[in-house]
Amino acid sequence: MRKEIALVGCGMGTPDTLTVEGKCRITQAEVLIGPERLVRPYADSKKEIWVQYQAEQIREIIDQSPRQRFAVLLSGDTGFYSNTRNLEKALEGYHTAVIPGISSLAYFSAKIGIPWEDAFILSLHGRKQSLATAVRKHSKVFVLTGEDAAEHLQGLTEAGFGSCGLWIGENLSYPEERISSGQVRDFLDKEFQSLCVLMILSEHAEGKTIREGKTCVGIPEEAFIRGNVPMTKPEIRAVVMSKLALKETDIVYDIGAGTGSVSVEMAMAADRGKVYAIECKPEAVELIKKNAEHFGLRNLAVVDGMAPEVLEGLPVPDAAFIGGSKGRVAAILTRLFRQNPQMQVVLDAIALETVTEVLTICTQMQLQMDIVQVQVSKTHVAGSYHMLTGQNPVFIITVRKFPEL
Known part of the structure; x- marks a missing residue:
């Protein structure tokens, strides 16, 4: 006879929250394996009981046992943050049946x-x-x-x-x-x-x-903890975020992060991923940490130092924003595209010289570019009138490698 293994979702943990099929599989089993709180109700039974939840160790127990019928007990439902996937992989080659349970x-x-x-x-x-x-x-x-x-x-x-x-x-x-x-x-x-x-x-x-609290893109400036560090304007952040087009699981770099305003919006967008805010100014480093805490962002990490050197050892990025480069655009882009040739990089620039520099570098590196110039004007009250005041035009440059033919 071949060994039969049931992966049984045990609901909340007491036998009362087992399904009928789950109870049947446990009754039929000769060996029960699982965390202590799940196997405890069967301590007085005549079954062989193992307290174990690690997939590889469970495989060893089953390999070495002369028994034929096993029930591995899992908390809650087998498809809801359970160990089922790891067990199925570890038990490859055996006949396994997954018995769902009631989730918390x-x-x-x-x-x-x-x-x-x-x-x-x-x-x-x-x-x-x-x-x-x-x-x-x-x-x-x-x-x-x-x-x-x-x-x-x-x-x-x-x-x-x-x-x-x-x-x-x-x-x-x-x-x-x-x-x-x-x-x-x-x-x-x-x-x-x-x-x-x-x-x-x-x-x-x-x-x-x-x-207001739910705003995730173009967060008002007054919502941040401020210092004497420059901040990317909300309207510019909104365009930058649209160009980055982040997925929730992305790994993202914010290079030259300043107060961390872009980092914060990145972390909200990539809430199942991770954002690394790269910054070398001590005051800015502290501001980013405070803003990450202020917005409750556990997936935002501050990296104190200068790119590209401090990128060593960080996870491979899916996207990056360069808000400040200290004249190292070429070295940073080289490093980024070496890490991930498919990634998307967005830069912003105010000075025409910076735009010219990026154009030259991208041409030399044979990178594809898309440049957008954004001009924002805001209202202010002048007596009984509402007037518009223009802000500096900003160039937003999206860079990627040409697709291979």
Whole structure:
């Protein structure tokens, strides 16, 4: 007989949240393998039980066992932030059956009476994604978190979302299950259990105008922490971001990041990726760090130094913005396109000499260019009239390699 392995989603963890098929597979199994809290209910059974969740070690247990029927117990649903994919890869060659379970999202939503079909789903277990960005973009956010939930809620409050509605579920399905609700700011000093989920509702938030807080492109200057470091204007940032056309998983460089205004918008756009703000001025470095914290961005890292040297060791970028180069445009572009020939690079320039320099470099390097000149005028009040004041024209240059024929 060949060995049969069932990967069983165990719901919240207690046998009560198992599906009928899940119960049958566990009953039929000779060997149960899984985390301690999932195998504990079967400790008095006559089954062989292993406390293990690492895929490779589970493979070893099955390889060495003379038994034929195995059930590997997984938390929640097999397709919802579970270990299923790693196990299927580790158990290649064996006959495996995946038995779905009830996810914490489905269970919790039923408990609090809020549908989850329109919720944005986020896991912060071992991930550096930004909860503030998710709340900024979505009116309903479900979060898998843990004991560090208070830290995430503190970041939300600092980013202006302390008045959002909040539901908290801890130890779901267990006798000590606890469900709480209120506003985000009500739970900053609370201690959370390791089994914890959140549902955050920004739709009816009070206090700071939630629509202002949700702005992700062309963020007003007054929203940033300012210093004596130049800042890219909101309208220019909006055009730059449109040229970068970032995906949510992109790795992005902001070279010569200044106050970090472009870095912040990049981090919001690439919220499942990572942004590296490259800056060599000490005051600017500190401002970027403060603005990253101010906007609750965990996927924005500051790199203190000068490009291209400090790019050594960073992950390969998908895109880059060069707001300041210290006369090193050629060296920076060479380095970037060596790292990723398919990437897109956007530069901005005010001086005609800078535009001429970039044109010359791109021609020599045989790079494809697209140049846009943006002129912004803003209103100001003069007596009973509203007048327009023109700002410096800015050249926005998009650079990429010519596609190979």
